[in-house]
Amino acid sequence: MRRVGITQMAQSSGVESKENLMDFTYKVNKEVLDKAGLQRDEVDCVIIASSDIFHSGLSCSNSYDWDGAGAFMIEGTRAEDSMFSFIYGCMRVMSGHYDTVLVTSIVKGSENAENDALTSFFADPFYSRPLGMNETSAAALQMREYMERYKITEEQCAKVVVKNLGNAVFNPYAHIKKNIGVEDVLKSEVVCDPIKSLECAPKSDGVVSVILASEDKARNLCEKPVWVKGFGSSMDHFNLGDRDLLNGQLPTAASKAYKMAGIRDPRKKIDMAEICEPYAFQELLWSEKLGFCGEGEGGKLIDSGETQIKGAFPINPSGGVLAMNPYVSRGMYRIVECALQIRGKAGEHQLGKKVKSALAHGTHGFAGQSHSVVILEG
Amino acid sequence: MGRAVAIIGTGQTKHGRRNDVSYPELVREAVVAALEDAGITFNDIEGVVHGTMPSMMEGVSDTHLYFADAMGAVGKPVLKTETCGSTGQSIAHCGFYWVASGAADIVIVIGSEKMFEGDGQATMTTVADPWFTQQFSAGAPMVFTMQSMEWIYRFKIPEDTAREAAAVISVSNHDNALNNPYAHIHQKVSMEDVKNAMIITYPVRLLDVCPSSDGACAVVYASEEKAKKICKKPAWIKGLSFRGEEFFYGESNKSIWPSATEAAKEAYAQAGIHDPLKDLDVAEVYNPFTYQEMIFYECFGFCPRGKAPDYVLKGTFLMDGQLPCDPSGGTLCTNPIGATGLIRLAEAARQVTGKAGEMQVDGAKLALSHAMGGIDQFNGITIVGSEL
Amino acid sequence: MAKEYRTTKNDVTLPYRWALGKAWTIFFDGLKEEKILGTKCNKCGKVFVPGTQFCPVCLNDMKEWVEVGQKGTITSWSLVCNTFHGQVKEPPYIQALIRLDGSDNDFIHFIDGVDLSDIKKVRNKLRIGKKVKAVWSKNKNADINDIAYFTLTK
């Protein structure tokens, strides 16, 4: 298997953009190409992650996104989710057929309806949709089970919000930045009990791009490539009722990635993680499932302070998805944050400790139906 | 370069109006058929690739979630790939690179559509932007007619010749479909039927246009090592490519369709094909419109520019011609969009492995499969062969 | 969504007619007769409700239909308070996962029949593990709303 390196990356801020989607896309991709010193047509392959019409108002969104991605007349394709696109991009390089692959993920959350309106379309039309199932209500069911089974408190979940929005203050790309307290979270409006409004991710704009390259090429394109050491993803049952919401497919996805990266003890080998937590409690639950703490110990983990930006094991130093939620792109934002931290280029929110290895996680579907994990190393 | 990859099994549903099954059940039908053909079980599958038309067609977003159980994907990695009409080829390519990368040894690729459940033309109109294109590109026939007219204009093709040749394509595809048990349209048509059919968008008439179908297709890919172990006669992937022009239709010259031309050129280079008309034994060209099929013949180098009608009228692409095209009856007789491009590949694979039954082109060793998508924006090609 | 820059409203409205297939048809026909039907897998022996064509775990066809209980226990619940485009019901309402007696997976439906005005009161009343039973709609259309909701058993 060929090694794959991230050579350059670029990201837009999560704040609402007044640009047309096409031009918004162009700017970020132009930036990443300029950083790599590449002309558009010197890239071997372009992979676009963009949502279907439900998030963009345009069907076959790759049609519209094609030009801004710089894909005119070069090999290209599109995958639904940015984590999928990134993994597919790695496969293209690993296959030996391509030396450079540009992966870009595109969405403007400011242009469409509420997340709950859009994610209602995940549901099947006969059973769960007429019963009003959507991403938030599914997460609420999951959260209550989590609190009940492991005695996780609402305060512990709220601490995730305080930490992440606080971290975001130092991230120039983040959308929501706030210094708040646990009380503010607990007092915020109930969305789907037990989930409160500050525990829900916002809707953000976000174009993010990376240029992947084979080992030799990567060394030509940048000084310090960030290597993709492992990836894994796994899919759960569609019907919520067929699943154990607290024991889904994340361990399967993670173990694949760990195996590929040769990691036995993730907590020791990995220096930081960017976890996709569209709902605050999920950072705790996913941390358990990634093996960062024991089963049911997600609450203790946040209480310990270790996941704070200055802690021993920082989680979401960027502010995570709670601070910025460009729906389709959110997985790749996690990857780019990890890569920036490894390079020491995260700016004001650069970790104090040295980051050698980092984990990026992405999820979509109800209550984490699909999980992906990517492990990067300097 | 990379690992060799083979197709070791294919499966299709009966296409047509399939309101006897729910959408997940339809998907499962193709998956079960493909596994059976490959002689493997769900447990052997290491990865799942899925795609449809854009989800507005389905009315369900991110269908890889909805179909997780039907695809046997639970506990497995899934990739969802979509590029409009060319989805079928894009998912085929995804399966190839997955295995070629070494990340998996056996991957199943699944394309599906239930055109009867949504409004196909309306969905296609939502591909167009609301500022410059949507108002004037209503529905697929309009766009394809524009392209055909431009081709007729630029190459000064007599309209009667083009009409006659298009009718030949319609008649031969309908004839071929009679040999395909999975095909949607099983109907014998005459030249007169085609030429007198209702005008959809002049000069395109009803029998120049594909139907809307429900249907699904699944293809199983394996690494060289596994393929040789499991399968007596695999179909080897020899070349593949995907290209796209600008979003705005008018920016590239669609009468010489650069994306189709370049995609073919690249795939030929990989497969070592120099003279496609001679080297290829059979082609499954994505042909939702008869006129458009002739543009593809030219882009793929089957004949010189502007000469496709002459070659068609000579019988070059008939079952007994030099390069039989669409022995399955093609897209013209079966079009579950998200599956259509993959069906082309499945049929090509069946041809080179001698499994095509009544549709078999004798001794076929090298076959081209193709799909196009967007507002005439994308073209994808996969070439399969009987030899490694 | 009042924006201070120039935009185009582009509402997408499309018609659908989704085929139920045999299994869903049988299930919804059952609801019309006030029966909740599941399917039993002859491999793992588990009962899934709503009944489906194949076992989601073993992936083999399920042909044996069984009627499950109209009572069950709450696996989880949420009081939905927010509003959004296309919402199926006026909030507040309660969505729940319910393990029906005689089945091996959770059934999704609404819980009602409790005072929803005060979250604290709802939290006191509805607890995971509590027993609920189905309340049927008077007018039935062979769809999921033939069950009006579930309510706490006395």
Next chain:
Amino acid sequence: MEQQKPKEKPREVKTVASVPYELAIGPTWSKFFDYLEEEKIMGKKCKKCNRIMVPPRAFCPRCFEETDEWVEVSQEGIIETWSYATLKFYGQIPDPPFISGQFRLDGADTGFFHRIAGFDLSNFDEVNKIVKLGGRVKAVWRKEKMGDIMDLDYFIPIELL
């Protein structure tokens, strides 16, 4: 209860899904529509390949450079292709029958999508005598401007002027 069969024929659930979107037009196209209000058709020129693109682009999709120069193109051009539709399609503004066309406006390097109208479209054979590939057309403007593409009402074959 083995082998239970549905009581009726296969059933379908019918519904309509509606999702609202509000898309940013962006500065480049906003300006293009402003120009339309002044009855000007403006393209943007790529400084690298020198192509003048209508509709205008904020960047050239081929050279991947920002465009900066606005160039007015002619309101006349050649019909590169056209199509006559009798069916009403989703999202379509003019009622059928209507003609879509692609025109190469004088001075532009890309084909421009719009409609051909301004005469009786009801009889196809008559239309076919008037609308010719390669024939010239001229823009006709809508009186009351709305700031969208239909400010350009239609293109008419110049013989009919």
